[in-house]
Amino acid sequence: MLTDRQLLILQVVIDDFIRSAHPIGSRSLAKKEKISLSSATIRNEMADLEELGFIEKTHTSSGRVPSEKGYRFYVDHLISPEKIALQELQKIKSIFNEKIYELEKIIQNSASVLSELTKYTAVVLGPTVKENKLSKFQILPLNEETAVAIIVTNTGHIEHKLFSLPKSINKSDLEKTVNILNHRLVGNPLVNLQEKLFKEVAILFKEHIDNYDFMIQSVADVLNIPLHEKLYYGGKINMLKQPEFQDIEKVHEIMNFLEEESGFYHLLKETPFGINVKIGTENNLTVMDNCSLITATYNIGQEQVGTIAILGPKRMHYSRVISIMNLLSNDLSNALSKLYSQ
Amino acid sequence: MLTDRQLLILQVVIDDFIRSAHPIGSRSLAKKEKISLSSATIRNEMADLEELGFIEKTHTSSGRVPSEKGYRFYVDHLISPEKIALQELQKIKSIFNEKIYELEKIIQNSASVLSELTKYTAVVLGPTVKENKLSKFQILPLNEETAVAIIVTNTGHIEHKLFSLPKSINKSDLEKTVNILNHRLVGNPLVNLQEKLFKEVAILFKEHIDNYDFMIQSVADVLNIPLHEKLYYGGKINMLKQPEFQDIEKVHEIMNFLEEESGFYHLLKETPFGINVKIGTENNLTVMDNCSLITATYNIGQEQVGTIAILGPKRMHYSRVISIMNLLSNDLSNALSKLYSQ
DNA sequence: TTTAGCACTCCTAGCATGCGAGTGCTAAAT
DNA sequence: ATTTAGCACTCGCATGCTAGGAGTGCTAAA
Numbered sequence: 001m002l003t004d005r006q007l008l009i010l011q012v013v014i015d016d017f018i019r020s021a022h023p024i025g026s027r028s029l030a031k032k033e034k035i036s037l038s039s040a041t042i043r044n045e046m047a048d049l050e051e052l053g054f055i056e057k058t059h060t061s062s063g064r065v066p067s068e069k070g071y072r073f074y075v076d077h078l079i080s081p082e083k084i085a086l087q088e089l090q091k092i093k094s095i096f097n098e099k100i101y102e103l104e105k106i107i108q109n110s111a112s113v114l115s116e117l118t119k120y121t122a123v124v125l126g127p128t129v130k131e132n133k134l135s136k137f138q139i140l141p142l143n144e145e146t147a148v149a150i151i152v153t154n155t156g157h158i159e160h161k162l163f164s165l166p167k168s169i170n171k172s173d174l175e176k177t178v179n180i181l182n183h184r185l186v187g188n189p190l191v192n193l194q195e196k197l198f199k200e201v202a203i204l205f206k207e208h209i210d211n212y213d214f215m216i217q218s219v220a221d222v223l224n225i226p227l228h229e230k231l232y233y234g235g236k237i238n239m240l241k242q243p244e245f246q247d248i249e250k251v252h253e254i255m256n257f258l259e260e261e262s263g264f265y266h267l268l269k270e271t272p273f274g275i276n277v278k279i280g281t282e283n284n285l286t287v288m289d290n291c292s293l294i295t296a297t298y299n300i301g302q303e304q305v306g307t308i309a310i311l312g313p314k315r316m317h318y319s320r321v322i323s324i325m326n327l328l329s330n331d332l333s334n335a336l337s338k339l340y341s342q
Numbered sequence: 343m344l345t346d347r348q349l350l351i352l353q354v355v356i357d358d359f360i361r362s363a364h365p366i367g368s369r370s371l372a373k374k375e376k377i378s379l380s381s382a383t384i385r386n387e388m389a390d391l392e393e394l395g396f397i398e399k400t401h402t403s404s405g406r407v408p409s410e411k412g413y414r415f416y417v418d419h420l421i422s423p424e425k426i427a428l429q430e431l432q433k434i435k436s437i438f439n440e441k442i443y444e445l446e447k448i449i450q451n452s453a454s455v456l457s458e459l460t461k462y463t464a465v466v467l468g469p470t471v472k473e474n475k476l477s478k479f480q481i482l483p484l485n486e487e488t489a490v491a492i493i494v495t496n497t498g499h500i501e502h503k504l505f506s507l508p509k510s511i512n513k514s515d516l517e518k519t520v521n522i523l524n525h526r527l528v529g530n531p532l533v534n535l536q537e538k539l540f541k542e543v544a545i546l547f548k549e550h551i552d553n554y555d556f557m558i559q560s561v562a563d564v565l566n567i568p569l570h571e572k573l574y575y576g577g578k579i580n581m582l583k584q585p586e587f588q589d590i591e592k593v594h595e596i597m598n599f600l601e602e603e604s605g606f607y608h609l610l611k612e613t614p615f616g617i618n619v620k621i622g623t624e625n626n627l628t629v630m631d632n633c634s635l636i637t638a639t640y641n642i643g644q645e646q647v648g649t650i651a652i653l654g655p656k657r658m659h660y661s662r663v664i665s666i667m668n669l670l671s672n673d674l675s676n677a678l679s680k681l682y683s684q
Numbered sequence: 685t686t687t688a689g690c691a692c693t694c695c696t697a698g699c700a701t702g703c704g705a706g707t708g709c710t711a712a713a714t
Numbered sequence: 715a716t717t718t719a720g721c722a723c724t725c726g727c728a729t730g731c732t733a734g735g736a737g738t739g740c741t742a743a744a
């Protein structure tokens with residue numbers, strides 16, 4: 001177990017390193033207000049902390065930097081919630097103040113504000129669509145051959161899709177189609193729509209609709225909604241400001257990973273409830289070895305539907321970021337729940 | 343006027359520099375197959391070319407690199423169309439082979455393929471919406487309070503927008519609203535809709551619709567379609583591969599400019615018909631001083647509607663990029679014209 | 685007109701040097 | 715028994731020097 005003095009020193013070392021990005025030595029530590037010990041004493045304590053694996057040297061005679069274990073301990077035991085300036089709070093609130101109904105915009109705004117406040121890169125995983133249920137289906141014919149289908153889900157997600165109509169379809173058939181689909185499919189999860197369509201709806205189509213085989217194929221196309229959630233980004237290039245990313249190689253690697261979509265998707269898809277911090281190699285991904293990822297889930301009603309995340313260097317301002325994400329994920333959950341849960 | 347020999351030397355210098363990114367000197371030039379002159383002769387010619395401003399030295403005793411004037415001359419007089427490999431041609435065709443109805447996807451695909459083939463950054467300015475005309479308007483009520491409006495334009499652009507309904511509106515009022523709007527507004531350019539709404543439609547609303555003031559406000563919101571065309575990107579991080587962008591500062595600057603949207607919007611908004619090359623300071627923008635921008639317009643029917651662009655270092659593979667953009671802009675115009683012009 | 689030769693310039697890589705910030709260890713001070 | 719002062723030592727980094735290489739311009743000969 002660490003002594004109070006060791007805790008203090010560890011905390012100051014990490015705090016300082018997070019601020020300055022420079023290794024810190026015993027002499028500069030001794031000058032700090034909080035610490036009234038000689039540099040020699042501190043040297044002894046630091047040697048112990050190093051032996052325990054919380055801090056490390058970059059070379060034999062350098063100051064110390066936090067190790068991954070050090071950061072982990074810091075995050076778990078040494079940080080306390082940070083006060084967020086009023087002005088910044090208002091920025092968060094402002095996401096939800098405007099009368100925005102559209103989910104996508106709220107989420108994109110969240111990512112932007114998050115990156116703006118933290119100066120790191122924000123990634124938001126949009127709400128699960130898999131669990132979404134169909135709440136409305138409509139067809140709007142554009143001309144003889146094409147129509148646009150509008151699909152609305154219970155979470156406020158709206159999608160439109162062009163498709164081709166059977167030749168010489170009449171108005172009443174279209175109406176019947178819409179009625180049947182609404183009657184049979186509303187309330188069902190999107191994933192099941194295709195199955196239901198072919199099993200249950202097909203029979204009804206056959207009974208009531210001319211040219212039913214073409215129609216059912218078109219509808220099937222339309223209902224084939226991409227099931228992977230979308231990712232929203234904010235401050236993609238904030239990384240370039242961080243001193244740890246002065247190496248163009250590293251930047252390229254991590255940027256590439258960001259652009260690729262699928263990589264981050266998996267990373268965010270399976271995050272535990274609430275705030276979670278993954279430091280460096282804890283992410284189990286070589287590209288992320290020098291990064292920390294802080295995630296927070298958000299929900300609609302009781303259901304956890306998505307994740308907001310901040311990607312930054314391991315030397316991240318953890319307390320501040322965690323406080324901000326706490327606020328934002330709560331506000332986001334509240335706002336979305338108000339709008340879309342029934 | 344330049345002699346044939348000077349032309350040859352200028353061409354080889356620029357070709358070589360585009361390939362290698364290293365200044366080239368008289369000795370290495372003399373070794374080239376195409377050139378059977380001694381290094382001393384070449385030195386004399388190069389001195390002349392420098393005096394004329396086509397090439398320059400990075401320091402007193404360095405090899406030569408092309409000047410902006412040199413690139414300009416090269417682009418205007420020395421390059422010839424490049425053969426594009428079959429495989430690459432097919433990649434271009436593949437954008438249009440699939441059955442895609444949606445404009446946005448075709449355009450996004452174009453940007454992606456363009457960046458993939460050139461290894462530079464592609465930016466595409468979507469089709470003008472200002473000139474677009476309304477071709478269909480529909481309202482789809484979701485519940486008591488909200489509805490989604492669907493707006494379709496003559497170029498196949500579809501937009502949906504949530505809005506709130508007046509309290510206790512009845513079905514027939516909604517239908518009347520839709521009818522009036524379709525009757526009065528279809529065929530009008532999007533820019534004029536707001537004006538027409540307040541001038542002509544307002545009167546009709548007053549006559550026929552309960553709660554008309556609320557309704558007209560909602561409709562006005564809905565018809566307030568963002569009039570700036572969207573930008574689509576491909577290969578944003580390709581820049582990082584170029585040796586001229588090893589300086590993180592420069593990368594940051596230019597990336598920032600890319601992310602900002604509005605900057606590039608103006609750059610692409612006013613491009614002349616066909617292929618255009620702007621080299622370095624010709625772009626009249628400090629961030630672009632080390633970049634070249636190649637643009638090509640595309641059209642639907644006879645109307646020029648948008649621009650595709652490649653952003654790269656001044657040391658760009660001009661002939662190849664121009665050839666590719668020629669192909670792609672033509673194919674894009676054809677495909678869009680087939681789909682959306684009548 | 686072209687080319688060979690030569691002196692000169694400038695960049696770059698490599699190496700020595702000194703300084704500063706840091707360390708560990710020991711012995712004295714508290 | 716801790717804490718601290720002192721000291722020798724280490725390492726990174728900035729500086730300056732040097733040699734080598736690639737290039738140039740100029741002059742004089744081919």
